[in-house]
Amino acid sequence: MSPGESRAQSPWIGHVLLALGGVAIIAVYLLGIGGPLSNYDEPIYAEFIRAMHESGDYVSLHYQGAETLQRPPLGVALYAVFSSLAGSEWGLRFGPALLSALAAVLVGVFAARETGARWTALVAAALTAGAPTLYVYGRLLLSDPPFVLACVGALLTTMRAQQDPKMMRWAAVCLGLGFLLKSMAGAVPMLVLAPWWLLAARRHHQAQRATIGRIAIDLAIFSMLAMAYYIYGFLVHGQKFWDEHIGAMVLDRASGELGPFIGIGGPDAYLRHMGAHDGPLYCVLAVLSVGGAAAIAWRERSAAIGVLVTYALGILLILSLISTRLPHYLLAIYPAIGLCAAISAERAVRTAGEQAQLAIVLCCVVAVAIFGQGIAKSPPDITRPDQASQTLGLAAANIPGAARVYSLDWYTPAFGYYAEKQWTMLHSNPEVAAGLAAMDPFAQAKNVQAVPPWPEGTFIVAAHESSLAAAQLTVLQLLASAEGFVLVVASRPKHPDRGTSFPAAMSQAQGS
16 A cells, blocks of 8 residues: 555544544443433423323423423423334433433534544543533433533534634524523523624624625524524413413522522532532643633634633533522533633644644543543432332332322332322421422422321322331331332321231231
């Protein structure tokens, strides 16, 4: 083979390696997503999807038989399409996991094209996909992954729009999709990117490459997408839409009215979360990457890199100012960190001189190590698959009839999902019950109540053994047990000689 032929083949080899890297990231994100649902928000979305499949209605959300206006249905409908490929937990999580992985791959492709160095794709994609928060929450059945992908699209097209006026329309589309996917959460990237979009519009108009008419069309496209859900909501639901969506889901969350049941407190909550969950090494690299990109933007007077830096810092600042703070709200920042790392690394390699090849290898090794460390980190307890909820829920599903099932002092919407029956959470603390009952979608389903009063007659209830003992329920039959939790037929004790105490029922079941 001649040297010329070798040089001709090298780009193809590079592209193949990059493609394999992208496939590897997608494969890693799709591995291990088949476990039982957690008691995070996963079972709520799972019930949305089940209702869509059963009713054929893909433009509304139903939970436990009640319609909720908690959020736009587009992302859930997309998951419903994906889940039709496999009727299991793997199918439910396939959509979010795939979209999160694609966001990382997209950032990598963009990094390679912008820097002209293919190896930066590995750095950008690995540091995005290897962020522990993105790896955990980006693979759960949550509404964020489609929104994050729209945010990535808005960021990259806005960066490109600083030089290419054709990208302005795509930026408008992506920003509009942010609202259509996640309602007013779309205002966060819009507030950060809109000034750059307007500056690009002015610059291109002055250069006579973008007419007023084209800019007006772009703004109209954005407005149409951004307002579509609100127009539909008000036309169909009227005041109910204002009360349930605008009031509870937008205003109450922004003001922190949903605490202490939702969110992590304090304006430094996200910094603390990143330090604790993403780890000191990732945080140090994030600071160096964003700081390095800021210095590059200033030195090179690069508007595109300026967009990137202000996006990373602006998203973090705005999210910190919103009173309700949740770890998965932070997902949109990690693609920006990965891209900042790739740009900073590429500029650093330029100054390495004869040691450039060694510097490239070092950057790639560090990126792969961060990725490996990130996907190996233990997830928070609340996001882990709940085997007990699945076991007891499936046992309840096998009970003939459509009798309502209950859980006692146990927040387990996953049990309700697996039971495939109407589920009510009973809580012995009236304040906790009132707080949960006021939250969507439980407020619409009316399936949270304080006890006493107890359900009439006998009822099927799942609870921890200690909760049953503390409540002094009379256990009539033990149906299933798992990890200290039990599913029983119980009633409120009326006579000391009627029924069986929980310890006695447990002993009888073990003896048989």
